[in-house]
Amino acid sequence: MTSVSDPITAPARRSLGLWFRNQLRNIAPFVTLLFLVIFFSVASPSFLTMANLQNILNQVSITGIIAVGLTFVILCAEIDLSVAAIANVTGIVVAYFTLQESYVNIANIPLSGGYAVVFALLACFALGLVNAAGVTMIGIPSFIMTLAMMQIADGGSALLVRGQIAYAVPPIISTLGSGRIAGVPWIVIVAATMLLVAHIVLTYTRFGRYVYMVGGNREAAEYSGVNVKRIIGTVMVIGAVCSGIAGMLGVAYFGSAQQNEFTPYLLDAIAAVVVGGTSLFGGRGGIGNTIVGLFVLGVLNNGLDHVQIDPFLKILIRGLILLAALIINVYAQRLRETARAGG
């Protein structure tokens, strides 16, 4: 055990260094975003326009809704690999309970739209509960538990659609997923609202405090009489429900419900949270970081379409950016540790 014996007041010069070390995880993503915006603005005249900003917002919305739940999960030092699969199956459930065209041969139960939405929400809630039970009651590491859930949810999707494509969704989903109000896409409003609510929950509520404390030092939280398992279980459920909402709106956004249509969102959502600077070791970061991360990814994806670049190179570039973010994430953690141990 190292006993920490810092002086109470540090000299100004050193405290500035300390501040920088502590803030590296917040500064780095922001600088990256700034750099990307400047680069693409210079490289392409069509990038920095109002229309394109709207494009970017629209493009990051589904990722954003998934990332809201993942932020809770990662802040607790857990991970959820089943987010995209749960989004997929929830989107399919909502279509399953909606009357489809005659050539789409799934349930075709003529329920009023509200019920389909309720069933879909119940479905993702239940899958989240299974994740939570596996992780907290049985003690399966979340990495493995949600890997299994990914398969289970994908299996559910496969059984429900059987290789077909469903197009019809309840009107409310259709509006929220692809409609606009006063020129602003509803899906952007939904994403922004969820980010805002999540930020308020994490910053100003008791539950939010517990999330940070459990992620920051799980043992200390437990010895403080915090019900650690309940907190972890809850974030797993939040992760699944956010994914489910993204799945329902996504089906409307894409205009169809089918197998595997959310696959890229797993990586995008994790990348957004981590690129934004939320610590993979838990307890540090938040919705502000996730928003910056979303824009880094959004600007990158969108900007690469505006410049002359080999489309096949795009994937590689995204991978490299993600790697760089991971390095900064781990490095920032280490700097904090040394800042603490060394003074």
Place this chain on the structure above:
Amino acid sequence: MNASEDASGPGGAALLELSGISKSFGGVQALRDVDFTLRAGEIHGLVGENGAGKSTLMKIIAGVHTDYSGTMRINGETVRFRSARDALDAGVGMVHQELSIVPDLSVAENVFLGVQPTRGGVIAWKRMVREAREHLAGLGIDVDPRERMGSLSIGLQQLIEIARVIFSGARIIILDEPTSALSPPEVERLFEVLRRLKADGSSFIFISHFLDDILRISDEITIFRNGHKIVSSPTEGIDKLWVIERMIGVGHEELGETYTGEFTLRPKAEKKVMLTASGISYERSLRNVSLEVHAGEILGIYGFMGCGVLELTRALFGKIKPEGVLALDGDTLRLSNTAKARRAGLAFVPESRRSMLFHHEPIFKNATIAILERISRLWLKPRNERDITQRHVESLNIKTAGVDALLGQLSGGNQQKVALAKWLTHAPKVLILSEPTRGMDVGAKEDVVKIVRGLRDAGMAIVVASTEPETILSLADRILVMKKGEIVREFAEGTVSKDRLLEAA
């Protein structure tokens, strides 16, 4: 030289000779000018309190600490090990208190760990099993080499680890607390194996807090205090009290007293029983422990490292789920998690500050984590939290720039006060403290003692668990002594002294 009472041991030429060994860590002198001789075919007991220097000496012999002054000779030849590997090559092996076995491998694989016999690059299974069986049988250990290591008892696992060290060529074997986890029959079996190995010419250094065990098996015993060797003596004709006296202060009195005289325990008041534990058992660490804690009393629980006190504190706070019954203030407790313990009115400060505080978070978040449920339902009330914390900072004299300073910026003693503060806003019925003053400077220690006594006087029931006799003696009104998971002795009323505490454990 401190070898004034030295007498030559039985037979045997000097196998390992250390002379003038000194070692310091930073400014702390861990060993001063120590001489030590181990003879061939000898079991040499090593005793001393925590921090007396015996582990440091062993780590020098085993090649773990390479930076020391003085000389070491094996069979008359000067050696200086650069690593534990070096030491093993020279025939020095060590068996740690925490065994380094691989539970998922077979016994044979463990015996041959790292040196499995191969044929054409493939492990020669049959040969390995056969040789392991012969080797173990030669030591009088009867076990199927194909069995999974993890399925064996701790006693057998330890014998197999000793066998491995012997098998790897060690002739000088250091045993660190070998009997602390063993039941009496297992101790017997260990001693039988040691005697047999001794007859075959192996030499042992036997480190232990269990003086009865050491006196029974050792030919010679060396006592350390404050980094000095106090005396080496044949075990023949000396008893436990003689050893304890020398461990804590007799002989070389100029080395500073750790013998602190008589302590008067408080007379048992007819006070209400707050917490009752009956028949608490947990795996190998707790056996049928029963105790009562009264309101307005500090109950000290003392025992050596590994005796079960740590597990007992965790059982009382719902961190582990033992067999047995707990009752608080007359109501039976079912503690399926620590949150239930907290709500019932229990509070716990574990021994490691790392495992009870959030170093990256401001002080006020540390101080209020355990009372959030009382001060906020849904929304946090940061101003309220800061006010509460500010009051603790003032009343406990916590030295900090402010309640928003990060906890990691406080000194150890002030961190410990924050750890206490987090339970004091709403007085718990029972406060459980594990090693409350470990690693603290004198001033901070006194502050903590004062705070804890104040809480006792205000009527709180307090449990103090420690492996340091001083901590227990400076705080406790009544003392229970634990040994190998059981409570073996109670000191209530009258007086108690350190030697009597050590003798009981």
